[in-house]
Structure formats: C-alpha cells, structure tokens
Amino acid sequence: EPEVTQTPSHQVTQMGQEVILRCVPISNHLYFYWYRQILGQKVEFLVSFYNNEISEKSEIFDDQFSVERPDGSNFTLKIRSTKLEDSAMYFCASRAGGTIYFGEGSWLTVV
Amino acid sequence: AQTVTQSQPEMSVQEAETVTLSCTYDTSENNYYLFWYKQPPSRQMILVIRQEAYKQQNATENRFSVNFQKAAKSFSLKISDSQLGDTAMYFCAFGRQGGSEKLVFGKGTKLTVNP
Numbered sequence: 001e002p003e004v005t006q007t008p009s010h011q012v013t014q015m016g017q018e019v020i021l022r023c024v025p026i027s028n029h030l031y032f033y034w035y036r037q038i039l040g041q042k043v044e045f046l047v048s049f050y051n052n053e054i055s056e057k058s059e060i061f062d063d064q065f066s067v068e069r070p071d072g073s074n075f076t077l078k079i080r081s082t083k084l085e086d087s088a089m090y091f092c093a094s095r096a097g098g099t100i101y102f103g104e105g106s107w108l109t110v111v
Numbered sequence: 112a113q114t115v116t117q118s119q120p121e122m123s124v125q126e127a128e129t130v131t132l133s134c135t136y137d138t139s140e141n142n143y144y145l146f147w148y149k150q151p152p153s154r155q156m157i158l159v160i161r162q163e164a165y166k167q168q169n170a171t172e173n174r175f176s177v178n179f180q181k182a183a184k185s186f187s188l189k190i191s192d193s194q195l196g197d198t199a200m201y202f203c204a205f206g207r208q209g210g211s212e213k214l215v216f217g218k219g220t221k222l223t224v225n226p
Contacts, residue, residue, distance in 0.1 A: 033213065042218045043156070043202060048211035056211040089154055098144045098163065098206065100214055102156035 002026045004103035006092050012109045013082055021077045021106045023092030031095040032075045034067065035102075036060065038088045046090075049075065082110045113138045113205050117217035124193045125225050131178075132188045132220045134203030140164075142208040145179065145186045150200040150219070159201070162186065164208075193224045 005024045013019050025032050034046040047057040049067055066078045075094075079086055087110045092103040114137045124130035136145070147159040162170045162179050169177050174194075178187045190197055203217040 031211065033211075035214075037154075043204075043214075043216040045213045045215070048213055050211070056213060091156060093156075095212060098208065098212065099146075099158065099161055100206065100212070101158065102148075104153070104155045107154070 004092055004094055004101055006090075006103035006106050008106055009104065010107045010109070012111060015084060015110055016081050019079045019082055019086075019108060021079075021090050021092070021108070023075045023077070023103055024073050025075055025092065025094030026096065026101060027073070029094035029096045029101075031055075031100075032069070033093040033095070033100065034077045035091040035093060036088045037091065037105075038085075043091065046077075079108075082108075084110050086110050113140070113207065113215045115203050115205050115215050115217035117203055117220050119220045120218070121221045121223070123223040123225055124190075126193055126195060128193055129189060129191045130193055130222065132190075132201050132203075132222065134186045134188070134217055136184050136186065136203070136205045138184070138205065138207070140207050144206040144208060144212075145177075146204040146206065146214065147175070147177070147186075147188045148202045148204060148216075149197075150202060151196075151198070156202075160188065190222075195224050195226060198222060198224045 032049045037043045047061045048055045089105045143164045145162045149157045174191045200219045202219045204214040
C-alpha cells in the first residue's frame, strides 16, 4: 500500500539553526499538508499546498516557516531560525478524495 | 471555525470487551468528513475509520464502527473485541469538504487495553 514517507525520523538542532524536513507524498495525490504535534498536545494544522502554492496556512505558520516542492516527488518544510518552542513532531500528509494519509512523522528537538 | 471535543482524556477496557470513545464537533458546514485516527506509542497517525456527513449509514471497519449523529454533531467510535494492540491515543478529526480540507483534531483519548 502506498504511503507517505518522511525524513529524518528524528533531528536535534541548536536554537537559531535552519531545519529542513522532507516528505515524499503518495504519488497520485494532489494536496499536501504539514501538521505539528507538540508533546502531549493535539495535532495542529500548519499549511496546505496545492498546485505548487500554499492554499491555506494557520497562524502558527509565520515567516519562519516555508514549504516547497522542489521536484515532482519531494515536499519540504523549512524552519529558518528554530526556537525552543518549535520542538514537536511534524507530520507530512497527502490527500486523495476525502481522506488524508499521514507519514510517520519527524521528531524535531531544539536545544 | 470548527471545533472538535473529546471529553474523555483517558479510558481503559479489558481485553475482548467493547469500548466506546466519544467525540462531538461544532460546525455550520453541511458537507464534511469525520475521522478517527489511532496514534500508538510510535506516534504514527493511522487512519481507523472515515465517515462522510451525507451518508446516513454508519461506517464500519472490522472491529471498529462509528455512531454518527449528524443533528447532534456526535461521532463516537466503538471498538469491539478489544485487543492489546488497540492501546493508543485516539484522535477524532473534522475535515470540511472543499477547499484545502484541512483537518481539525480533538485533544485525543488515551485508551489502554488491559489483559
């Protein structure tokens, strides 16, 4: 069964450093998403991406965040200058029809 | 804006028994989807079951079924013949049909299945 894949599974970074999280969505899906889950909290929407542009973003997705689809398969989330409060699990997801499928997540620890 | 409420932070059930997890939501939309996702300790988000709001028939997937009450805006998950592997966080989620169809999640219910 096709699945969303994410790399890295876990990354530790120094505060102020740039981080890029990578995702390969399911190949025939057209909508892509990033969600965030701070430890012990609910999953929160960050951004959706369709037709090579952002279709919707949350208030969390400020100027420190950006997304890109550099080629036909990868979908990336960049955090320019990480803060301690960016420590979280970041989930990539893609959608076909009405169902969103999640990757296994990238656990980001900012120290 | 849509909101999703899961009023049971934690629940436990004996192996082989049945448990029901509650979820209510608030929306002015008429066309939408509802989901239950399972998050085991590995923290992966696994789709358990999906319900389209226009369908009156409740969705079922093997041991998992839902009780969808559109007028009451209620969407509960019933797990029959609970297994130890069902131990996980369960998140209820709402997705508006059309547009980005982002998901809005509840805070989750931690389910423990006891042997």
